[in-house]
Amino acid sequence: MSATTAHPPAPETAPGPPATAEGAARPRVLSGIQPTSDSYHLGNYLGAVRNWQILQADYQPFFFIADQHAITVDWDPKLLRERTLRSVAQLLAAGVDPEKSAIFVQSHVPAHAQLAWVLNGITGFGEARRMTQFKDKSAKEGEGAASVGLFTYPVLMAADILLYRPHYVPVGEDQRQHLELTRDLAQRFNHRFKKTFRVPEPYILRATSKIYDLQEPTRKMSKSSSSPSGIIEMLDDPKVTAKKIRSAVTDSDGEIRYDPDEKPGVSNLLSLLSALGGESIADLEEQYAGKGYGQLKGDLAEVVTNYVTPYRDRTLELLDDQTYLLQVMAEGAGQAGPIAEATLRDVYQRIGFVAPGTPAR
Numbered sequence: 001m002s003a004t005t006a007h008p009p010a011p012e013t014a015p016g017p018p019a020t021a022e023g024a025a026r027p028r029v030l031s032g033i034q035p036t037s038d039s040y041h042l043g044n045y046l047g048a049v050r051n052w053q054i055l056q057a058d059y060q061p062f063f064f065i066a067d068q069h070a071i072t073v074d075w076d077p078k079l080l081r082e083r084t085l086r087s088v089a090q091l092l093a094a095g096v097d098p099e100k101s102a103i104f105v106q107s108h109v110p111a112h113a114q115l116a117w118v119l120n121g122i123t124g125f126g127e128a129r130r131m132t133q134f135k136d137k138s139a140k141e142g143e144g145a146a147s148v149g150l151f152t153y154p155v156l157m158a159a160d161i162l163l164y165r166p167h168y169v170p171v172g173e174d175q176r177q178h179l180e181l182t183r184d185l186a187q188r189f190n191h192r193f194k195k196t197f198r199v200p201e202p203y204i205l206r207a208t209s210k211i212y213d214l215q216e217p218t219r220k221m222s223k224s225s226s227s228p229s230g231i232i233e234m235l236d237d238p239k240v241t242a243k244k245i246r247s248a249v250t251d252s253d254g255e256i257r258y259d260p261d262e263k264p265g266v267s268n269l270l271s272l273l274s275a276l277g278g279e280s281i282a283d284l285e286e287q288y289a290g291k292g293y294g295q296l297k298g299d300l301a302e303v304v305t306n307y308v309t310p311y312r313d314r315t316l317e318l319l320d321d322q323t324y325l326l327q328v329m330a331e332g333a334g335q336a337g338p339i340a341e342a343t344l345r346d347v348y349q350r351i352g353f354v355a356p357g358t359p360a361r
């Protein structure tokens, strides 16, 4: 079985056709990813990055590395620098194209932090406290040990999004609650001041919105909580990845059938094979009727290897050319910056900040 480029399954909420009329602006998409590990994992890739690559053809795309979000938990400056470069290299290796997409680093566009401060002023403490990601992350070490940055993280995320007035935000399921907060804040601001922000729609593809851990298939694959054997790192040696797939947790009934409640491990393997190989789950169930888990795992390992090998090679090649990576980031910030600044100017004016050097209105 060889890897083919899968067509994206229908999104849960169809975004509708892009405005393709001659001369009409294409709808905007925007998304971000944190540079908090040496490699993206297969969940990041299937839940987000692959969709970015697909969407850039028909939309006006903005994709960024969320380095400011990465300092809301403990971090090492040297690693953060390296991982930011690795993140850009991986986006490029995944086919996100700087000719089509603005690819930039969050801290290169100061308007993100500036708008976040304004939004902090219209976000309720209780509303921020309800964010489950904060609850989960802070529960690990106790709320007292969590940073204020972690608490206000979703507000910065709302600022990231609202600055660009995007139509859609392609993310995985774990970001849905943050998008709901973003929509609430946009509506609140528009209502209280003047219509300033577009209320963005999440773009979450059901089939790949939550990829599960190979060892604990009821939990999402996660860079912060998966064990090394539960996570498929895109830049791992493909032999290591194949071994992890062969050791994935399944069940003892031996039947290859998609049933996430009763058979989470096998269902996750089927989802991955379908997402990467392009065949529907129903077709796979038919093909694998009467076959064993070993066969399914072997085939998946092969498909994943075919997928990650060129990705890995290209990333390593790009990492040797830091000048190019820095140039991509600078060009991306050059495209994103003026758009973000224009929105911020509108916001400042509407909330009553006096513009420097001009009479107050």
Ligand code: TYM
Residues within 6 Å of the ligand: 030, 031, 032, 033, 034, 035, 043, 044, 045, 046, 047, 048, 049, 066, 069, 156, 157, 160, 161, 169, 170, 171, 172, 173, 174, 175, 208, 209, 210, 211, 212, 220, 221, 222
């Ligand atoms: P981050 O860096 O944790 O993850 C990047 C993207 O990967 C998706 N993802 C998954 N999708 C499917 N299955 C999984 N197991 C899985 N794990 C992660 C995430 O949903 C995400 O889309 N807060 C964001 C970064 C961010 C952002 C933004 C995103 C900052 N500002 C503005 C969109 C818009 C985050 O931490 O993603």
